[in-house]
Amino acid sequence: xxxxxxxxxxxxxxxxxxxxxxxxxxxxxxxxxxxxxxxxxxxxxxxxxxxxxxxxxxxxxxxxxxxxxxxxxxxxxxxxxxxxxxxxxxxxxxxxxxxxxxxxxxxxxxxxxxxxxxxxxxxxxxxxxxxxxxxxxxxxxxxxxxxxxxxxxxxxxxxxxxxxxxxxxxxxxxxxxxxxxxxxxxxxxxxxxxxxxxxxxxxxxxxxxxxxxxxxxxxxxxxxxxxxxxxxxxxxxxxxxxxxxxxxxxxxxxxxxxxxxxxxxxxxx
Amino acid sequence: xxxxxxxxxxxxxxxxxxxxxxxxxxxxxxxxxxxxxxxxxxxxxxxxxxxxxxxxxxxxxxxxxxxxxxxxxxxxxxxxxxxxxxxxxxxxxxxxxxxxxxxxxxxxxxxxxxxxxxxxxxxxxxxxxxxxxxxxxxxxxxxxxxxxxxxxxxxxxxxxxxxxxxxxxxxxxxxxxxxxxxxxxxxxxxxxxxxxxxxxxxxxxxxxxxxxxxxxxxxxxxxxxxxxxxxxxxxxxxxxxxxxxxxxxxxxxxxxxxxxxxxxxxxxxxxxxxxxxxxxxxx
Numbered sequence: 001x002x003x004x005x006x007x008x009x010x011x012x013x014x015x016x017x018x019x020x021x022x023x024x025x026x027x028x029x030x031x032x033x034x035x036x037x038x039x040x041x042x043x044x045x046x047x048x049x050x051x052x053x054x055x056x057x058x059x060x061x062x063x064x065x066x067x068x069x070x071x072x073x074x075x076x077x078x079x080x081x082x083x084x085x086x087x088x089x090x091x092x093x094x095x096x097x098x099x100x101x102x103x104x105x106x107x108x109x110x111x112x113x114x115x116x117x118x119x120x121x122x123x124x125x126x127x128x129x130x131x132x133x134x135x136x137x138x139x140x141x142x143x144x145x146x147x148x149x150x151x152x153x154x155x156x157x158x159x160x161x162x163x164x165x166x167x168x169x170x171x172x173x174x175x176x177x178x179x180x181x182x183x184x185x186x187x188x189x190x191x192x193x194x195x196x197x198x199x200x201x202x203x204x205x206x207x208x209x210x211x212x213x214x215x216x217x218x219x220x221x222x223x224x225x226x227x228x229x230x231x232x233x234x235x236x237x238x239x240x241x242x243x244x245x246x247x248x249x250x251x252x253x254x255x256x257x258x259x260x261x262x263x264x265x266x267x268x269x
Numbered sequence: 270x271x272x273x274x275x276x277x278x279x280x281x282x283x284x285x286x287x288x289x290x291x292x293x294x295x296x297x298x299x300x301x302x303x304x305x306x307x308x309x310x311x312x313x314x315x316x317x318x319x320x321x322x323x324x325x326x327x328x329x330x331x332x333x334x335x336x337x338x339x340x341x342x343x344x345x346x347x348x349x350x351x352x353x354x355x356x357x358x359x360x361x362x363x364x365x366x367x368x369x370x371x372x373x374x375x376x377x378x379x380x381x382x383x384x385x386x387x388x389x390x391x392x393x394x395x396x397x398x399x400x401x402x403x404x405x406x407x408x409x410x411x412x413x414x415x416x417x418x419x420x421x422x423x424x425x426x427x428x429x430x431x432x433x434x435x436x437x438x439x440x441x442x443x444x445x446x447x448x449x450x451x452x453x454x455x456x457x458x459x460x461x462x463x464x465x466x467x468x469x470x471x472x473x474x475x476x477x478x479x480x481x482x483x484x485x486x487x488x489x490x491x492x493x494x495x496x497x498x499x500x501x502x503x504x505x506x507x508x509x510x511x512x513x514x515x516x517x518x519x520x521x522x523x524x525x526x527x528x529x530x531x532x533x534x535x536x537x538x539x540x541x542x543x544x545x546x547x548x549x550x551x552x
Contacts, residue, residue, distance in 0.1 A: 001351070001354075001355050001359055002355070002359075004351055004352070004355065005351075005352055005355045005356075005368075008348065008352045008426075009371065009372075011423070011426075012371075012372065012375055012423075012426065012427075013375075015383060015386030015387060015389075015390060015423070016375070016378075016383065016386060018386060018389060018390065019382065019385070019386045019389070022389070070282075071282040071283045071286060072283065074279040074280070074282065074283065075279065075280055075282075075283035075284075077279060078275070078276040078277075078278075078279035078280045079280070081272060081276050082276055082280070086280075090280070090283075090284070093287045093291060093292070096291065096295075097287065097291055099480060100295070100484075100525070101480075101481070101483060101484020101501070101524070101528075102484060103484045103486050103501045103504055103505070104295075104298070104484060104504075104521050104524070104525065105291075105294070107298065107504060107508050107517065107518075107521055108294030108295050108297060108298045108521070109290065109294045110508065111294070111297055111298065111301060111312070111508075111514050111518070112293055112294035112297040112298075113294075115297065115312070145286075145289070145290050146290060148286060148290070149286055149287065149290035149291055152283060152286060152287075156283070181272070181275070203377070206377055206378075207377075210377075210378065210379040210380070210381070212379075212380075212381050212487060213486055213487065213501075216505070216509075217508065217509070226379065226381050229381055229382070229385070230381060230487075233385055233388070233491065237385075237388060237389060237392070241385065245379070245382040245385060245386075248378075248379050248382055249378050249379065249382055252377060252378040252379065253374060253378060256374050256377050256378070257370065257374065260370045260373070260374070264366060264370075
């Protein structure tokens, strides 16, 4: 039994380890080990395309995760006091957002926004005071919009789980002691759900940072890091990809372990 | 401000976001699926069932998806179960959390990079090269259904382990003791106590993995090399290459319908399985 578990862990981590190992490979060929070197990290980090893509990924991830945490928490808190059809409708939207394949979210957002922009742009040009009216097009904003939608659903689920595990007596006691609803929220509820919000933020950022399929459709002329990696893989396996892959994995591993620790520690309290 | 007004205010941004980025796009797909293709691609408004009539042209993608998604789900379940059992029943409290986190964490890291790792391992200079050294030649692993299945198992194993673990972890361990006190052998205890009680976890895990697999694109794209393709690959082709929005929308709608129908049938089966078990326990 223990042997089996070791085998499964090896299965889970060997491929990751191989990528990391070969990223330190000094040789030009991706598949023969020829001594230790950090040169592929240097190559990757001095490649302007990689740095552009990295910047886009980080900017989109931070904005999407911030918006998702903010709006998601607001919704989760409000939903506590909402019953009936509004609640049912909201639950359904969260359910659909999580269940629908990412690829369908990608194509749906693409055709809906492109069609909407086609209608809005002439109109915008007509009412714009100067000659050079801005053109709406697919790019960072559409990407942030799509990522925020999906990750907001995640945040609502995580924060709501935390809220439902919370002792109602605490907020009632606070109200009985004449705290305003705002004070109760800031001094009682918020500290209790803060770990869930933070974990939701980290998961949202990780999702956005790692997402390929939605970005593939929605990013327009922008390139995120996963899109760059995907198009490079199609041109062949290179040590540079190994280095980028190792960095991407390292970033998400660190963020995830932090998120897990925050969630679990707060559960045990 | 009344509490009611405050709740509405708090819900406004999320509601607006869902409406613009989820409800509107999904409705557009539904509407476009009844339209026609424009001359230069894109969409021309119409009301026709032509796109749906053309679905058989993409039959191979649907067939591959409907064969490999259930197959991959079952394979992942068979591999995940013993591990979940080990973690829930045989692991001390001290190690449990850490070992569980170690299983879940890969799921949240880039599936792109993790699938890419298998191109490396299964590709010409990976396992086939090792096999050649011991005299087995001409083995081809990459760009086969086998490679896609390995990728699926690898990608979705964590998601399968977690719900099974939860159901086994919640299980009252005194039941197992009672069973062995009453003289049941370990296997009998497992088959008659542990396994039936973990069915909900197994069912949840299979459902989650199956749903995600139905929309899979990356694993077949990277490890199937254009030979083993899913509906997801057909969708990328239709929207980004041939820009046939109307037909692509019909394929997407069909994918969702197939997904909903399979999930409904599956839920019915699970529900029936559960009631049968209750019948047995009543006797």
